[in-house]
Amino acid sequence: MSPLKLKKGASSHSAYDLKSGYGDGIEQHTLAVIVENEPGVLARVVGLFSGRGYNIESLTVAEIDHTGHRSRITIVTSGTPQIIEQIKLQLGRIVTVHQVHDLTVEGPTVERELALFKVAGQGDSRIEAIRLADIFRANVVDSTLESFVFEITGTPEKIDAFADLMRPLGLQEVARTGVAALARGADSLV
Known part of the structure; x- marks a missing residue:
């Protein structure tokens, strides 16, 4: 009987520990x-x-x-x-x-997501929220004396980064659309 040919990193104790070619x-x-x-x-x-x-x-x-x-x-x-x-x-x-x-x-794709953020705050928190929204190119789509609703479009990573910065400033609620994606170039799926 010939010995098993084990890949590097595999254990010789059990066949269940063998590594697949897929990673x-x-x-x-x-x-x-x-x-x-x-x-x-x-x-x-x-x-x-x-x-x-x-x-x-x-x-x-x-x-x-x-x-x-x-x-x-x-x-x-x-x-x-x-x-x-x-x-x-x-x-x-x-x-x-x-x-x-x-x-x-x-191949290369373009991926975007739309999100709405409700941020409640007063004083310096409101000023900082508007400053950060401007940096992220988020739009104010609703405003009251106690809160803002920001609209932001971008990659999921950009949306996550914006959310992380808004949490300490009074982030109350988030609504996200999910990713919309298209392949780059002239080719079409349909």
Whole structure:
């Protein structure tokens, strides 16, 4: 009987400890899924994720073709490369799914998110909140004597950074749309 050929870092105590060729690192991917615009499609897509224990970090859905009755679901998810491949294959098997694109691996993309922030404060806190909003190019869309509502658009990292700075100044509430993403260049998914 020949000995097992173990990869570096693997233990010789158990076959369960063997390293896969996919790597074990968790990666974040943005998927664009073109689907039929009909009742129950979103439930089937979300059911695939929940039924297998996959996480959805961001989800946006909108109709993109009125005459063709198609919608685009943009999903940000994370997992090992093997899990991401499983997600893409299983999404492709859903009857109402026309296309599945992994924007993360297909090339450069533009990703943006819209968020609304309610910040309550008085005196210096209000002045500092407006100063920071100006730096982040956030717009004041509502104002009272006790609070502001800021609108900000940008990458998820920019939104997170703005939230971190607003917390000590009286951040009360946040509403985020989720990531909208498009591949750069002239090519189109539809």
